[in-house]
Amino acid sequence: MTPYDHAVIAFYFVFMLAISWVFRRFIRNVSDYFRSGGQVLWWMAGGSAFMVSFSAWTFTGAASRAYGDGWPIMVIYLANALGFLMNAVYFGPRFRQLRVITSMQAVRMRFGRVNEQFFTWLTLPLGTMYAGIWLYGLGVFSSAAFGLDVTTTIVVTGVTVLVISLVGGSWAVIASDFIQVLILMPITIVATVLALSQVGGTAAFVERLSDTHLDFGRLLSDEFLLFWCVAIVIKQFISTNNLSDASRYLCVKDSRHARKAALLAAALFFGGIFIWFTPPMAASIVHPDLGSVFPTLKNPAEGSFFAIAVATFPAGMLGLLVSGIFAATMSSMDSGLNKNAGIFVKNFYQPVLRPGASDRELLLTGKATTITLGIGIILLAQSYSRLQGLSLFQLMLDFGILVALPQTLPLLLGIFIRRTPSWSGWSTVLVGFVVSWTTRNHLTLAWAMETFGLDAGAVNSWEKQNWDQGAAVFANVAICTSWFLFTRFFYSREPEAYRNSIETFSERIEKPVDYAVDETDAPNDDRQSWLIGWLCVPYGAVVMLLALIPNPMAGRIGFLFAGGVVACVGWALVRQARPREPGP
Structure with missing residues (x-):
């Protein structure tokens, strides 16, 4: 990179820190710190919701599959778009209508206090692990592709995210997310245009690309590809429409703003599908052997987006691309950091340890928790970087399917199937973990080959991942849903107080929010x-x-x-x- 690129990156970090300083004056109480007082406008909330679901993994792990396998990776992002579209149609406004500060308060309304603590102490470590994976991916990629020290990258990025969340709270997080959208989308559009120009235009791109990259007939010819695609659509629908992820809409002004925010996020995902994956596919034409380009990268294909950028970008623009890649990770991390700190304070510290705590005490505790979690994420990312042979693509998807899916599935089912006992939530999660372990250890590719009479020697590594990930999704959804439905037979044995709380939940989730009526603060x-x-x-x-x-x-x-x-x-x-x- 040139000195111009380094200057652009430095300016980006200073600018992000300035945002937190500007928005610090918006913080007056705990509600402001953790959900922006429920006053955020749709365009800012929509940009933030999009960025929270986006990370540098798109330019590394996901790009590696686009480089080697073509269009199938786009299914994940199409599924994200469809998930947010369902947010707009149904879930987003209803999440806002729960009128809570944290998503775990919504879990308590639906399942009771035991589940509140169960999901709180499940969410905190899992959220930290997710953030560590994002930061690890950014550090390893930046080290191999840009020549930046992996430890320095992890620490500088982690500390910047920590300061943004600490000083400006939810307001700074959401504001920085929106501005990062404005940085990310134009620069990736430029990257796509320059990549197509490098290979001779759109027609030449299609003509020179490997037949398999754009062959949609592979849905029926590739082993388990259709199976994987359907599974991913189901998995992404669950991950974008559950009570745990209601947090992205708790900050918006009212039900109408929640719906418009979800539509904006869906539009950004729809628009980005071709923008983000044309460059790595173009890299397969320009650089068919990335191993010689990135000899130190464990999986050279993860540098495909950067490889085409190096070949096409003018001086200074790589700095903007790096800023966009940093933005993709920082937006996911700062939102998760603020969300998890809020969960600890409002769902454990206040109700369990300090029921009579003042608002100032809760605010200070929230900031202390933010620091602790931020340091934990940095240390975890550094520990990941010392592991050998990790594939970012497989690591992120396997974690999301085997661990996160069992956690979120009952939090989706509970929205529609309401007359279940209080133990239906946590017990379904435990069943899901058993299913994940069983699927990965017993429903293996070898089992599938024998069961379906296929030739194991003809299956490549992508097809093996298709089976492993698809089988885990279908097994979890089928067995966990069956278990959740089975628990309905025990609903009548629940105390009357719990059954009344379910009715209260049902009434509140359907009642639209009118800011002028529901909120006392001036907009x-x-x-x-x-x-x-x-x-x-x-x-x-x-x-x-x-x-x-x-x-x-x-x-x-x-x-x-x-x-x-x-x-x-x-x-x-x-x-x-x-x-x-x-x-x-």
Whole structure:
């Protein structure tokens, strides 16, 4: 990378820290710190919801499958888009209508206090492990691709995320997520255009690409591919529509804003499907042997996105791409950090340890918890980096299927199937863990080959992953759903107080939120637009000034486009805000 690229990365980190400093004045109480007081506008919440579901894994682990196998990886992102579309149709507004600060409070409303503690102490370590995987992936990739020290990358990124969450709370997290969307999308569009230009245009890209990369007939010819695709759609639907992930909508202003936020997130995923995976597929044409390009990368295909960028980007633009990759990871981490700190404070510290704690005590405890969890994530990422032979693609998906799916499935089923005993939640999770272990150790590829009469020698590594992951999803969904339905027979034995709480849950989740009626604080719509707008305008202007760097005309136009998008969106937000609210 050139000095211009290093300067762009440094400016990005300083800018992200400045956001947390600006939004610190929005924090007055625990509700502000953990869910932005339920005042966030749809466009900011939608950008944040999208970024929380997005990480640098897209440019590393997911890119590796696009490079080697083509279109199937897009199924995951199409499933994300469909999941958010269902958020808009049904789940998003109802999550906001629960009128809680943390998602675990929603779990308590539905399943009771025992489940609140069970899922709290399941979510905290799993959330930390997820964040550690994201940070590990970023560190290893940056080390091999950019020549950055892996430990330094992990520590600097982790500390930056920690400061953002600590100083500005949920407000800074959501604001930084929205601005990171504006950085990420234009630069990946530029990357796609330059990648297509490198291989001779769209027609040449299709013609020169391996027949298998765009062959949709593989759904019926490849072993277990259709099986895997259906399983992934089911898995992503569950992961985007459950009570644990209700947190992305608890911050929005009302039911209408929740629906619009979900639509924005769905649109971003739909639009990004081709943008994010055209460059790594183009890299398979330009660099058929990535092992010689990235000799130190454990899985060279994970550097495919960066390989095509090196071949096409002008001086200074790699810095923007790196910023986008950092943004993808930081957005997932800071949201998870703030969410998990809120869960600890509101679902364990206050109800169990300090029922009479003041709001100030809870706020200070939340900040102390944020520091502790942040340090834990950094240490965990460093421990991952010392393990050998980890594939980011397989690590992320296996974790999501074998561990996270059993955790979230009862939190989706409980929304529709409400008359179940209190133990239906935690017991379904335990059944799911047993199913995951059994599937991985006994429903193996060898078992499938023997059962279906297939030739094991003809199955490649991708097809093996298709079976392993698809079998785990279907087994978990089938057995855990059956168990959850079975527990209904014991509902009548539950105490009347619990059955009344189910009725209260049912009434609240269906009652739309009207901000003017439900909230006592005056809305700060104009203040949000004004601040975000004036943060975007200078950032976009700086990116546009990079067009002055001596580069080919295509590179200069790329800077003007990327910076212009950020600046124009910022200016539109400033114009939207009324002048009577000039910010803090």
